[in-house]
Amino acid sequence: MASILTVDDSASIRQAIKITLMTDGHQVAEAVDGMDGLSKAKAAKVDLIITDLNMPNMNGLEMIRAIRGGGIQAGTPILFLSTESDPEIKGQAKAAGATGWLNKPFSAEQLVAVVKKVLAR
Amino acid sequence: MSNDPTETFRLEAQDLLEQIEQGLLDLTRRPGDRDLVDAVFRGLHTLKGSGAMFGFDALAAFTHHCETAFDRVRKGEVPATDALVSAVLAAQDHMRALVEGLETTDAVGEALLSALQQAVDNAAGAETSEALSEPAPRTWRIRFSLPAAALANGVRPLPLLDELRGLGDCEVIALTGEIPPLEDLVPTACHLGWDVTLTTAHGRDAIEDVFLFVIDDMSLDITALDESGGVQDAPPPQVQSGEGAAPAAPDLAGATNTPAAVAADTKAAKGGDTVRVPAERLDEMMDRVGELVIVQSRLKSLAASTSDIALRAVAEEIERLASEMRDTMMVVRMMPVATLFGRFRRLIHDLSRDTGKAIELVTEGEATELDKTVIERLADPLIHLIRNAADHGLESTSDRIAAGKSATGRITLSARQTGAEVVITVCDDGRGVDRDRVRAKAEQQGLLAANSAIGDAELLQLIFHPGFSTAAQVTNLSGRGVGMDVVKRTIEGLRGQIGLTSVGGEGSQVSLRIPLTLAIIDGLLVRVGASRFVIPLASVEECVELTTEQDLRSTGRSVLMLRDQLVPFIRLRELFNTGRPDEHQKVVVVATGEERVGLVVDQILGDHQTVIKALSPFHTSVETFSGATILGDGGVALILDVGHLVAAGQRQDARMNQAS
Numbered sequence: 219m220a221s222i223l224t225v226d227d228s229a230s231i232r233q234a235i236k237i238t239l240m241t242d243g244h245q246v247a248e249a250v251d252g253m254d255g256l257s258k259a260k261a262a263k264v265d266l267i268i269t270d271l272n273m274p275n276m277n278g279l280e281m282i283r284a285i286r287g288g289g290i291q292a293g294t295p296i297l298f299l300s301t302e303s304d305p306e307i308k309g310q311a312k313a314a315g316a317t318g319w320l321n322k323p324f325s326a327e328q329l330v331a332v333v334k335k336v337l338a339r
Numbered sequence: 340m341s342n343d344p345t346e347t348f349r350l351e352a353q354d355l356l357e358q359i360e361q362g363l364l365d366l367t368r369r370p371g372d373r374d375l376v377d378a379v380f381r382g383l384h385t386l387k388g389s390g391a392m393f394g395f396d397a398l399a400a401f402t403h404h405c406e407t408a409f410d411r412v413r414k415g416e417v418p419a420t421d422a423l424v425s426a427v428l429a430a431q432d433h434m435r436a437l438v439e440g441l442e443t444t445d446a447v448g449e450a451l452l453s454a455l456q457q458a459v460d461n462a463a464g465a466e467t468s469e470a471l472s473e474p475a476p477r478t479w480r481i482r483f484s485l486p487a488a489a490l491a492n493g494v495r496p497l498p499l500l501d502e503l504r505g506l507g508d509c510e511v512i513a514l515t516g517e518i519p520p521l522e523d524l525v526p527t528a529c530h531l532g533w534d535v536t537l538t539t540a541h542g543r544d545a546i547e548d549v550f551l552f553v554i555d556d557m558s559l560d561i562t563a564l565d566e567s568g569g570v571q572d573a574p575p576p577q578v579q580s581g582e583g584a585a586p587a588a589p590d591l592a593g594a595t596n597t598p599a600a601v602a603a604d605t606k607a608a609k610g611g612d613t614v615r616v617p618a619e620r621l622d623e624m625m626d627r628v629g630e631l632v633i634v635q636s637r638l639k640s641l642a643a644s645t646s647d648i649a650l651r652a653v654a655e656e657i658e659r660l661a662s663e664m665r666d667t668m669m670v671v672r673m674m675p676v677a678t679l680f681g682r683f684r685r686l687i688h689d690l691s692r693d694t695g696k697a698i699e700l701v702t703e704g705e706a707t708e709l710d711k712t713v714i715e716r717l718a719d720p721l722i723h724l725i726r727n728a729a730d731h732g733l734e735s736t737s738d739r740i741a742a743g744k745s746a747t748g749r750i751t752l753s754a755r756q757t758g759a760e761v762v763i764t765v766c767d768d769g770r771g772v773d774r775d776r777v778r779a780k781a782e783q784q785g786l787l788a789a790n791s792a793i794g795d796a797e798l799l800q801l802i803f804h805p806g807f808s809t810a811a812q813v814t815n816l817s818g819r820g821v822g823m824d825v826v827k828r829t830i831e832g833l834r835g836q837i838g839l840t841s842v843g844g845e846g847s848q849v850s851l852r853i854p855l856t857l858a859i860i861d862g863l864l865v866r867v868g869a870s871r872f873v874i875p876l877a878s879v880e881e882c883v884e885l886t887t888e889q890d891l892r893s894t895g896r897s898v899l900m901l902r903d904q905l906v907p908f909i910r911l912r913e914l915f916n917t918g919r920p921d922e923h924q925k926v927v928v929v930a931t932g933e934e935r936v937g938l939v940v941d942q943i944l945g946d947h948q949t950v951i952k953a954l955s956p957f958h959t960s961v962e963t964f965s966g967a968t969i970l971g972d973g974g975v976a977l978i979l980d981v982g983h984l985v986a987a988g989q990r991q992d993a994r995m996n997q998a999s
Contacts, residue, residue, distance in 0.1 A: 292527065295493030312556065317492050337498070
């Protein structure tokens, strides 16, 4: 069981992630944008952060840079949600310090598999 | 390319049929090869689908049945027996007829299908438990190190190693060589590398998947180990780490040298980035390049007669470009002879069936390239030669065994490039040419006076004479007496030469020497009297001065001492009757193959890019010239046929030898 923070401005995505991961036995906290995500990341250590990139009030890239740059959550894997057509964004996000990604649209199984992959067992 | 999709389909269908045929023929040698079975099935499937799209309903229906039958092979239900492959090959011929819209009836198709069904049923009966085996486990050496920032970014090496362990038996060694001294150590950076030996039935893809998120940034080297544990084609070990040292992903494709990897490479090479262009466009472009070269040489001679430096510079630049363009054009038109040789495998298959002889075809040098037009025109002569080899050359199986040879006759088809020529040989290990029969036949045909003395080489040359055939019985395959002379004429039409050597009891070899290209050559422009001639530069070995004393000494026998070798020479002035020679004559030594001959000329004018124009049909009997070209000043120069001149020179020398 791990504690996971999902950062997304879309409630439906947050909900989908939350339901999927809770069913898999994890604890899921939510943040509604980058700013919210950063402050929640500062507040409590989590095992994994899953974030969208395109968000109001600080986008995902800026949030990842702030987290890695601020030494917050050192070593915590960060997954970002991306579309397959964005190889450049992918490179930027990795450069910012993201651990991995999940291509949208994704299935519940894919989400569980990727989460399992990045979490230390 | 045609805008009519039906026409495009026809072309595509021919490719597919070709592909199916090659696959089937390969299957006779490697019956269990899944890739081949799949390739054949795919071909049938596409043919059916596209056929239906473009109104080839009969083709689609017929192919559907073949596909259904072959599907059982694909599913591993029946093995690909020889009988089954032969049945599909026969069916494939019917498909070809349907594609080409040839006269054929449904009854033919039904007969083929029932034969195919029969073959499938028999094969099902003969089924041995050849269950599909799991892919054999292989051992890989995986060497990797993570980017320095990996740990801070949430990549964890331990789960990666666990995932690798999940794939199979795994041995992990940590590489500590990159760990810096304590004072330089950044505690959050990743300094370790790992060396993992993994034995798994999973492929390279599965291993790479483990590193999914980091594969672009890390140093990863996956190498297949062979069974003895040695590394195949391993690059020197490299472990890189530390800030800013995140290396590019190593060239994974190049890291192995296993048969599987090689097979994948050849597939990739075949399906490369290619454009199909109709042949006429290439020919058109070739003509334009030819014209460009002619205009360029006019420009060159104009520039040479002025003192205008700028014009000269431009002329030189144009000359360079034209020559490069010519070379590029040549390369574009080149095709590997593999496309030609491939067709003969089916021929051998059929010949073997029709003659009842076991025949094996060995091909060599398939990567050798030749001009497209040349390749097309070589197909018929080679078919003749192969048929001859199978029919006349190879003995029957029982005769071979009686003669202490292997039961399977071998026909070797090889190609290699020597200079500006490609030599193609058709070689068999049969009984060899029976000289007595050739002589008897020649005398009977009136080609040779009874009991006249004739050299062995000349005797063998008689085989290429029109109307000559030694086959006691005219068979379906050869022996109609139109073979060899047609072959000879075709090869000479390509400015090539044909030669035959044969050893009794050991076999015969026909070699064809073909110039690489038909259109433009590099030539050496020479002057004899008032006329200019072009000697193909590729056959020129050297130019030497003909000293007056040599000239006088050699009045009886025209031979030249060249570095302790006697080289016969021909005075072109005498040959062309152009009057008294200049004082300073030159000898151009030309060669074809082993033969060398000197050509005495008055002046060597220099190199000339020669666009070959064919002589008019009235001049087909002229052997000394292979064509003509237009010079920069608008004049015409004839192109010397070096092969004939060398032969003439050697004959002259031989006569002298006999006389003396």
